[in-house]
Amino acid sequence: MSKENFQNLNDVSMAELFRREIESQSTILTEGLLALERDSSATKQLSELMRAAHSMKGAARIVGCEPAVHIAHAMEDCFVAAQKQNLKIDKYIDVLLGGVDLLGRIGQIPEQAFGEWGAQHQEEIETLIASLRPGSEPPVPPAASPTRKSQDSPPKSTDLISADGSNHKESQAKGTTKSSAGQDRVLRVTADNLNRLLGLAAETSVASRWFGSFASDMMRMKQLDRDLNRTSEKLRESLSEIPPNSRIARRLCDLREKVAEYHSSLSEHLAEIDLFDRRFASLSTRLYQEVVDCRMRPFADGIQGFPRLVRDLGRSLGKSVKFEVTGESTAVDRDILELIKAPIDHLLRNAIDHGIESPTERQRVGKPEEGTIKLESAHSAGKLLITISDDGRGIEPETIRNAVVERKLATSETAQKMSDPELMEFLFLPGFTLKETVSEISGRGVGLDVVHTMAKGVGGSVRIFSERGKGTRFQLELPLTLSVVRTLVVEIRGQPYALPLARIETTLKLPLVQIQSVEGRQHFSLGGSQVGIVPASEILELGSSTYDGELSIVVLGSKNGQFGLVVDRFFGERELVVRPLDLRLGKVKNISAAALMPDGSPLLIIDVEDLILEIERFLSSHRLAHIGEKSGGGPMKERKRVLVVDDSLTVRELERKLLDSRGYKVDIAVDGMDGWNAVRTGHYDLVLTDVDMPRLDGIELVTLIRKDNRLKSLPVMIVSYKDRPEDRQRGLEAGADYYLTKGSFHDETLMRAVVDLIGEMNA
DSSP states (O other): OOGGGSOOGGGSOHHHHHHHHHHHHHHHHHHHHHHHHHOTTOHHHHHHHHHHHHHHHHHHHHHTOHHHHHHHHHHHHHHHHHHTTSSOGGGGHHHHHHHHHHHHHHTTSOGGGHHHHHHHTHHHHHHHHHHTSTTSOOOOOOOOOTTOOOSOOOOTTEEEEETTSOEEOGGGSTTOOOOSTTSOOEEEEEHHHHHHHHHHHHHHHHHHHHHHHHHHHHHTHHHHHHHHHHHHHHHHHHTTTSOTTSHHHHHHHHHHHHHHHHHHHHHHHHHHHHHHHHHHHHHHHHHHHHHHHHHEEEGGGGOTTHHHHHHHHHHHTTOEEEEEEEOTTOEEEHHHHHHHHHHHHHHHHHIIIIISOOHHHHHHTTOOSEEEEEEEEEEETTEEEEEEEEOSOOOOHHHHHHHHHHTTSSOHHHHHHOOHHHHHGGGGSTTOOSOSSOOSSSOSSOHHHHHHHHHHHTTOEEEEEEETTTEEEEEEEEESOSSEEEEEEEEETTEEEEEEGGGEEEEEEEEGGGOEEETTEEEEEETTEEEEEEEHHHHTTSOOOOOOSEEEEEEEEETTEEEEEEESEEEEEEEEEOBOOOGGGOOOTTEEEEEEOTTSOEEEEEOHHHHHHHHHHHHHHOOOOOTTOOBTTBSOOOOOEEEEEOSOHHHHHHHHHHHHHTTOEEEEESSHHHHHHHHHHSOOSEEEEOSSOSSSOHHHHHHHHHHSTTTTTSOEEEEESOOSHHHHHHHHHHTOSEEEETTTOOHHHHHHHHHHHHOOOOO
């Protein structure tokens, strides 16, 4: 590998290198100290700990950080004394962990502040150093803070990629860069570079599929060639009686020779195309897989702070807890790894606080005084399974049932009919908790909501299994990577869109005659339940679609029920490489990302969470067009759209409800800038705007609309509290078609003005 492939570290400051050194060596020190606490006779750990402290001391000397030099030196002396059996290391674990935390704090301060920080914390440093001297009596450690943050967070923008393509976390580099023969060599690659490389690899994969289709078309030429040969033979037979030396016979002979030459050349080139196609497909697949593998990191990289968390939190609560991890080498996408840290943190805290009993209680029920929490990761059926289990008291279903009734989430009769799995689902509701008191650790009903939101957000799921007196198990089922998503590609108003399969409950073709209507809402029967239907084209604001005979329906589920999303047709399942949208676009409503179809054409991936919220908003405040209805023998008449721009919630809702009740379709904007963005990207028949608003006032909004060639004929009405003649004149001069004052208009006054500008609208 050439030298150009390695990052030039000349542009990295010594302070930054020192910070990285502290991160990597702190991980080694924490893991080693926790291992010694479990087994104080593990002498191998002492050697590694001594080397880590020595490396920290050397790095601190280079950058002139004297506080870190003194702390690391004292820790090194402690490890050396333990090696010589001059002290029992297990008595110093808390003090040494405190030293690791102190070094971690030093690593976060600017280089120029080393001296000032050391002076401010001189007493704390001297106390720590004195406590580490052989022969000294280590102080009784204070209760560990239950809100201690994990110290293992690596820089999120950089991975270390070894020369053989494997992936390593920087903090696992053990303070060294391997480069000798037979060892991994590593280089620094930013996450942005890796994402761009993944995009290019995905495009190559798409191109290979397009070329494969092209090659298949070319192979059909063989059949044409065979047909041409047969035609030539038939022609020769038909002209067999022609004299051989005649002009026609000679031309026929020339034609046969050219056909033979063409046949030979075509066969040769088709064989080359076929070979290239196989090689290109294999190469693109391998390239894409290698890039995806570069994004994968071992599960251990994301959980390094949790053994310390379990230990400290257990001690603070007076509980003895053993923490076991299985599947540390399981490969996990770097984005998934970042997302699961907070949920695992919440689940571990809940297990310690809610699940594991006190030593006295465990002894009373015949359990070992030391509780056990297990964290497991594995791949199963193309999914990442993460399990957090404990051998504690378990969750009592009756306690949940009572809490559900007390919070009026269900009637007593309904709650009694619920099964245990159904009751467990209530634990994921925001603010739902079984704990009567709130502490720094738990009790606010937030943790499990965070877990559930994360799992749903990535298209995964979380389930709870609990047995009274024996423990509780949480199982998270997540996608292996966020870079690739399995989708159902559908057509909506002539354009392809993708829906993640993980969010789809089912799909079906339904005859139009099976659609029923109750109180203005259309629905159909599915498994004994009534599923409301909504046209995707209207939800995505693409206009109305026409449907004849049979509907293509995608059933989506939410906590409020099921919805049948009507699309134009199904294209089928596709595995798509996710391409993030340009950050400059901000959050695009109902859209999460983009991707490329096998033919290279782009398509948008629908944000199902966003879409469901939009559906619920439509159902609560709009009357959706009825599928299959006709108006005047033609397509259904589209509702006229009005944009209401006002920074007052009260005024916005008053105008929206009034217009909606008359059949107009209403959108709202919270200020002038929001209104300008909406009017540029949507199609409206009328704009109602206030004058005094933040960011962009109503007069400026009207002026911008009138200067835009596409919008200059759009009717605009100003509705303002300002009722002076000069205010009215200013609004009309800016280009407003109507000026009403809020203090004087009544419902009918506003509606007459609307009808004057855009006509009536019968819903």
